[in-house]
Amino acid sequence: MSKTDEVIAKTAPEHLIDHNLIDRDVEKLCDGMVLYEKRPAKRLDGSVAEGLFNAWIIFNNPKQYNSYTTDMVKATILAFRRASVDREVNAVVFTGTGDRAFCTGGNTKEYAEYYAGNPQEYRQYMRLFNDMVSAILACDKPVISRVNGMRIGGGQEIGMACDFTIAQDLANFGQAGPKHGSAAIGGATDFLPVMIGCEQAMISGTLCEPFSAHKAARLGIIGDLVPALKVNGKFIANPMVITDQMLDEYGRVIHGEFKTGAALKEGRALLKEGVVDLSLLDQKVEEMCAKLLETFPECMTKSLEELRKPKLQAWNQNKENSRAWLALNMMNEARTGFRAFNEGTKETGREIDFVKLRQGLAKGVPWTDELIESLMPTEKK
Numbered sequence: 001m002s003k004t005d006e007v008i009a010k011t012a013p014e015h016l017i018d019h020n021l022i023d024r025d026v027e028k029l030c031d032g033m034v035l036y037e038k039r040p041a042k043r044l045d046g047s048v049a050e051g052l053f054n055a056w057i058i059f060n061n062p063k064q065y066n067s068y069t070t071d072m073v074k075a076t077i078l079a080f081r082r083a084s085v086d087r088e089v090n091a092v093v094f095t096g097t098g099d100r101a102f103c104t105g106g107n108t109k110e111y112a113e114y115y116a117g118n119p120q121e122y123r124q125y126m127r128l129f130n131d132m133v134s135a136i137l138a139c140d141k142p143v144i145s146r147v148n149g150m151r152i153g154g155g156q157e158i159g160m161a162c163d164f165t166i167a168q169d170l171a172n173f174g175q176a177g178p179k180h181g182s183a184a185i186g187g188a189t190d191f192l193p194v195m196i197g198c199e200q201a202m203i204s205g206t207l208c209e210p211f212s213a214h215k216a217a218r219l220g221i222i223g224d225l226v227p228a229l230k231v232n233g234k235f236i237a238n239p240m241v242i243t244d245q246m247l248d249e250y251g252r253v254i255h256g257e258f259k260t261g262a263a264l265k266e267g268r269a270l271l272k273e274g275v276v277d278l279s280l281l282d283q284k285v286e287e288m289c290a291k292l293l294e295t296f297p298e299c300m301t302k303s304l305e306e307l308r309k310p311k312l313q314a315w316n317q318n319k320e321n322s323r324a325w326l327a328l329n330m331m332n333e334a335r336t337g338f339r340a341f342n343e344g345t346k347e348t349g350r351e352i353d354f355v356k357l358r359q360g361l362a363k364g365v366p367w368t369d370e371l372i373e374s375l376m377p378t379e380k381k
């Protein structure tokens with residue numbers, strides 16, 4: 001027994017007060033669609049730090065790209081609270097099941113089939129959503145977004161609320177809002193300008209064009225990335241993205257941009273040949289957890305509190321107005337856009353004809369059920 005072990009044995013209180021909010025398994029709140037696991041924390045040399053853990057909060061809805069349902073949002077709030085007050089927890093790893101998606105945001109089926117046209121219900125949902133973002137930003141432990149696959153829409157928003165992001169390099173990032181009837185005001189419009197500057201934030205928050213993990217690293221949205229594709233037993237960089245060239249012939253930065261034409265075709269073929277292996281991602285995440293472990297805990301929490309302020313201040317300034325606007329928007333554009341995504345298919349497309357809508361609005365047509373119905377992507381475009 002070391003000297004410190006002796007002191008611990010002598011001075012630890014017999015009874016500890018539990019500061020957790022509710023004493024129920026997170027999994028039970030949402031049919032196992034959010035998992036909460038305590039995994040042994042390790043030192044930098046890889047040895048287990050006995051009695052200490054990292055809390056893994058895992059979205060487990062892979063068939064719907066780990067989009068979150070209302071029950072999952074509730075479970076996530078409580079999971080973050082649990083990790084925040086657990087004395088044994090060093091860091092939180094926030095991730096999703098599988099290798100396709102970290103999270104693609106709110107569950108569009110639920111949006112289309114329950115919340116569409118029901119603003120008072122969506123306002124209540126948005127209370128929960130806002131609490132989920134706030135729970136991440138208020139967690140007393142450092143939060144790492146382990147990006148196992150695409151991080152889109154609300155998924156990108158909750159990802160950006162985290163303190164660190166480590167991604168596998170096949171993952172894409174971006175917003176979905178204005179294409180699907182929403183505005184990216186669940187955190188993106190607050191965090192993006194702070195993280196990547198106003199111009200890039202504007203591009204991401206309005207145009208909804210996905211970008212690669214390599215570009216995300218270049219822009220500064222993520223802290224680190226690792227390769228995930230193994231071809232013939234060897235890790236290679238995402239073959240659908242330009243990773244071996246910085247500039248094009250005109251001096252424009254192209255590193256991290258998606259390949260096009262024949263190069264893209266080749267990249268896709270290579271992707272099919274390989275297998276996705278997230279072991280390097282886990283290694284990097286463990287390494288980050290170990291670095292965080294080897295620090296003073298209260299100084300760590302204070303540093304987090306201070307460094308989160310730019311994000312938190314923007315978020316707190318806007319979140320209530322955003323909630324109210326999003327609720328009312330469920331009467332028309334969200335109602336239309338999320339229904340279109342939910343009812344459309346790969347064949348019909350999952351977006352409305354935006355020009356047709358704009359042509360109607362230019363003539364002053366009101367938002368009627370008939371208008372919405374006419375915009376659904378039922379015919380082949």
Ligand SMILES: CC(C)(COP(=O)(O)OP(=O)(O)OC[C@H]1O[C@@H](n2cnc3c(N)ncnc32)[C@H](O)[C@@H]1OP(=O)(O)O)[C@@H](O)C(=O)NCCC(=O)NCCSC(=O)C1=CCCCC1=O
Binds near residue numbers: 106180185326
């Ligand atoms: C671009 C995509 C993320 C990926 O496209 P692709 O790779 O072509 O896959 P799909 O065939 O589209 O999807 C595969 C299956 O997953 C289902 N899916 C995907 N995303 C969701 C989701 N968010 N909710 C429910 N189900 C989802 C999809 O239906 C497919 O299943 P199927 O059985 O039909 O084969 C693309 O999937 C995409 O654009 N997804 C939707 C993104 C989105 O609109 N998210 C919501 C954004 S809004 C939001 O998150 C908000 C947060 C809080 C504030 C308010 C707000 O709006």
